[in-house]
Amino acid sequence: MFRTNTCGELRLSDAGKSVTLAGWVQRARKMGGMTFVDIRDRYGLTQIVFNSENDAALCEAANKLGREFVIQVTGTVRERESKNANLPTGDIEIIATELKVLNRSDVPPFTIEDDTDGGDDLRMKYRYLDLRRGCVRRNLELRHRMAFEIRRYLDSKGFLEVETPVLIKSTPEGARDFVVPSRMNPGEFYALPQSPQTFKQLLMVSGFDRYFQIVKCFRDEDLRADRQPEFTQIDCEMSFVEQEDVLQMFEGLVKHIFKYVKDIDFSEPFPRMTWADAMRLYGSDKPDTRFGMEFVELKDLTEGSGFSVMDDAKYVGAIVAPGCAGYTRKQLDQLTDFVKRPQIGAKGMMWVKLEDDGSIKSSVGKFFTDEQIRTWLERGAAKPGDLMLILAGDTMKTRKQLCELRLEMGSRLGLRDPQKFSCLWVIDFPLFEWDDETQRYYAMHHPFTAPNPDDIDMLDSDTGAVRATAYDMVVNGNELGGGSIRIHDAELQDKMFHLLGLSEEDARYKFGFLMNAFKFGAPPHGGLAFGFDRFVSILAGLDSIRDVIAFPKNNSGRDMMIDAPSRIDDSQLQELAIEVAIAEEENK
DSSP states (O other), rough: OOOOOOOOOOOOGGGEEEEEEEEEEEEEEEETTEEEEEEEEEEEEEEEEEEETTOHHHHHHHHHHHTTTEEEEEEEEEOOSSTTTSSSTTTTEEEEEEEEEEEEOOOOSOSSSSSSSSHHHHHHHHHHHTTSSSHHHHHHHHHHHHHHHHHHHHHTOOEOOOOOOSSBBBOSSBBOOOEEEEEESTOOOOOOOSHHHHHHHHHHHOOOEEEEEEEEEOOOOOOTTTTTSEEEEEEEEEEOOOOOHHHEEEEEEHHHHHHHHHOOOOOOOOOOOEHHHHHHHHHSSOOOOHHHHHEOOOOOOOOSSSSSHHTSSSSEEEEEEOOOOOOOOOHHHHHHHHHTTTOOSSSSOOEEOOTSSSOOOEEETTSHHHHHHHHHHHTTTTTTOOOEEEEESSHHHHHHHHHHHHHHHHHTTTOOTTTSSSSEEEEBBBBBEETTTTTTEESSOOBBHHHOGGGGGGTTTTTGEEEEEEEEEEEETTTEEEEEEBEEEEEEEHHHHHHTTTTHHHHHHHHHHHHHHTTTOOEEEEEEEEHHHHHHHHHTTOSSSGGGGEEEEEEEEBBBTBBBSOOOOOHHHHHHTOOOOOOOHOOO
């Protein structure tokens, strides 16, 4: 063995012991005739002391150590004179008697510390070094502990973990598939699964009434902080259940993990909010309910003023920012610029201040009397010292813009504390969404989602109004996971395919295996999938999922470390019967 102990386990009770540690040099400091070296491994950090009076040659060797050298040190544990209360090992140090350099290191491209000087791309290129940083390591340790505890919990509830295939048939589920050519079947392709959706339904048909899997999924979509081309789901399915059964089961799982990781007890049931109310009050199907500022609709109070911005708008909405009446013109202009950014797309913003003395100042004062404006403030329950921010335009677009403004104000006012958690279920999603470009309906979730039993009669007469038996778990404005009760009746599934514009031939080609299975006694079933990466990142207090994934991709879907994706040899392409067409300017 290269070590008798790790760098994080020795304590004052070990004083006097002879020990051997192995790890990486965090830093070395020469102070007179003594050299102090901090040695680090996955478990922690320990201070080593080299004294030239005891062994000049050993101390000289220590002076030649560089950052990230891999070393082995033997010595005696003693109590430190100057203790470090910030380190678990801060009460002790090791008086070195032997030193062996196991491997030298080049100067690392960034400091291996929590507050590193490395940018994102540099850290991704040298991810194996980034993983040495304590903050990243702790994230992966949290991920490990959560995965084991989730498995323990679901096992205790009678769930079986079943692996499903990674090479499957390409089917439309919203995002683009990653495809894999088949050498043995030239011209044909597998797809990587966006989720195990059809397989877990087949497991229900097979009689495995409680299934789960912590599984890799793949979606070829534009990336952002909480998206990666490959990600991990906690995928679950249950038979002989209704929506309430699923919500109760997995609310229990979420509460259990919060207690296990954060020691937070959620004693009350999670609130439930319909999709329609979420959009009306927050402009989002994943509302951040850690703070208020719910939308105030003003259209009926602003009509007929002659102010075209409001008169011509289908929707006029506002939020009330508490205590912000003191905002300067510069701050208000910054907010206006914020909502006019291309990714938000508002044409402008209006504002009303309710001063501490009850007087009113407004950017639209020449179009409305103070009495009219006061009715807006009364509807928004504004108090003296509050600021009302107003947007107008198309209903759905403006609500989404107002949502971004609300989140921005929540951040500015410090109301989005990552250590405060607000959980809720969003229910009653629409079953379909209309696409103006293709002039047809698409499934809002996927084609196997069951309609609300109360709305089945409207499938033909009022298709867009049909609600899905679907639900999302939302935590701090993040969709933690979602699912639905599935269609288990072959006739209703055929109806769904028809409404989605799939011919019988097309449906049979894409989903024939599932439709055939339904002929042999499919039970009522439903389930959901949690985003495991996202769950870990929320509990770690992070905005991005990248630092809870060992080897993530950047925002362009590229692995900076191994330089993937990359081109492959012509001989491989020929073997796969694939010819690649590349734009001329790309070849230049």
